[in-house]
Amino acid sequence: MAGVPSAPERRPWYELGLMADPIMDSQLLHFLAATYSAQADIGEVLDTASRIVPDDDWSWATEWVSTADRLRGMGDASRARGRRYSAGNAYLRAANYYRAALIHHPEPGHPSVLETGRKAVDAYNKAIALLELPAVAVRIPYEGTTLPGYFFRSPRARGRAPLLIFQQGRDACPEESKYVMDAALERGYHCLIVHAPGQGMAIREQGLTFRPDWEKVITPVINFATRISGVDSGRIALLGWSMGGALVPRAAAFERRIKLLIPNPGVLNWGQSSFDQFNMYFPDIMPLLDTDPQAFDAAMAQLMDAVFLYRWYMRDSMSKHGASSPSDLLFKLREFNNESVVQRIRCRTLVVDGTAEAFSVGQARLLFDALTCPKDYLLFTEEDTGLLHCQEAAQAVANHRMFDWFDEYI
Structure with missing residues (x-):
């Protein structure tokens, strides 16, 4: 109606607007x-x-x-x-x-x-000692060294119980997702979390970097897990969060002891999803990557000097991937691609997705369509508030829907 001001556009609840970045x-x-x-x-x-x-x-x-x-x-x-x-x-x-x-x-x-x-x-x-949390620190043998982690024994377990192995992604440590462990323990399931290469203390204390052949990480973890008393080695679930949603399908393609697989969000080709982000932010310099990597690095250095977000991401990612330059990082990211191995997965898989997924848009559906194993697709939406990457700030509904599936098939 003429002369009537339009209502201001409502900002989504999850866009806090409290930080400049x-x-x-x-x-x-x-x-x-x-x-x-x-x-x-x-x-x-x-x-x-x-x-x-x-x-x-x-x-x-x-x-x-x-x-x-x-x-x-x-x-x-x-x-x-x-x-x-x-x-x-x-x-x-x-x-x-x-x-x-x-x-x-x-x-x-x-x-x-x-x-x-x-x-x-x-x-x-x-905190573990004083609060009497049912967790013990562990060191998991891995290629001549060990990976730090924690084993959580469910006080509600009776006899040999299922085990949930929780795998974090690029940025967070697995302890941050305590709510997942709490929910598993309440249901009578044991949990094992690990600081894997590229993550947490494994990268910061030992310099262990990400690798695309993630089965070489998960197989030692499962070898360790199956020797823990009270763990039912026939009921092991592997849950991958964030970048972990790209890593765990690769592991499951080669590791047959996994009964249930949950990539959250599901990712078929992490390299491609990363390149999609780069192409969105740097459309003018991305063509230089393959034609003139040195020119690409020079252009990226200028952007890094100007913008903290670019500076932080590049330095952080280069460190976690053992890359010597921005171009080297992107070449390494290309290797994180499950397209050639995804049909090897045999365990039942729950592919998680969200309508506001920001970092691997469309990849969950691509993974689901490529799978030939028993599979289910779980989409979180604005209505249930779990629409963000890894259901950020919707822990209750995330646990509710994921563990209902877990309970059904474990």
Whole structure:
């Protein structure tokens, strides 16, 4: 109607608009959502966010460490007075805030990265002991070294019980998804989480980088798991989060001891999904990658100098993939492609997707269509609030729908 102003366009609930950087904004939502598993408090998260200076590369890491140090101090004080539960909860949140600092650290090779990672591990181990969580730290043999992880024994398990192996993605540590472990334990399922190559402390403490032949990682994990008392080796499920949704199908193509597979989100070709992102952000320089890699690197260096998001992503990804340059990183990413092996998968598979998936758009459906094993497709939507990448901030509905499927087929 003429003369009547139109209503302002409603911003989606998940676009907080609290951080200048959109990736930081989405990570802020991630840590707000951690309140569901008592690994964060809303005031602490928002207060930390309010102190972050947009144009300061170090501000994100510095402020999260500051908050974590304060919580660790609270834990120390309560523990000294014999207040186990208060101390344990403070340490649990401190560990998560230390991990938050690592997600957007501007210098992956800086000594503070390892220091902060070790602080996170120490606080988490103290929380486990004080809160009497049913978890024990483990070291999983892997190619002449070991991978750190935790085994969670369900107090509700009777006899030999199923095992859920949880595999994180490119950025987060598996401890951050405590809500998945909590839900599994309540249902009588044991859990095993691991800092695999490219992830968590495996990259920061040992320099182990991502690799495309992910069966070489998961097979040692399953070898270890099948020797744990109380684990039913015939009922092992493998769950991959984020980039893990590309890694676990590769592993399942070669590892026959997996009964159930859950890639969340499902990804057929991680390299292609990565290139789709690059083509969207850098359409003018991407043609240089194959024709003149040095020119590509020079152009990317200019963009990295100008924009923190590009600078952070490239430095972080190069470190985790063992790449020497941006062009080398992209060449390595091309190797993460399951198209040639996906038909080898035999276990029942739940391919998870969301209508607002931002990082591998369309890949879940491609994976589902390519699978020849027993399979199901689970789409989260705006209506059920699980539409974001890995159902961010919708932990309750994510657990509800995923574990209903798990209960049906395990």
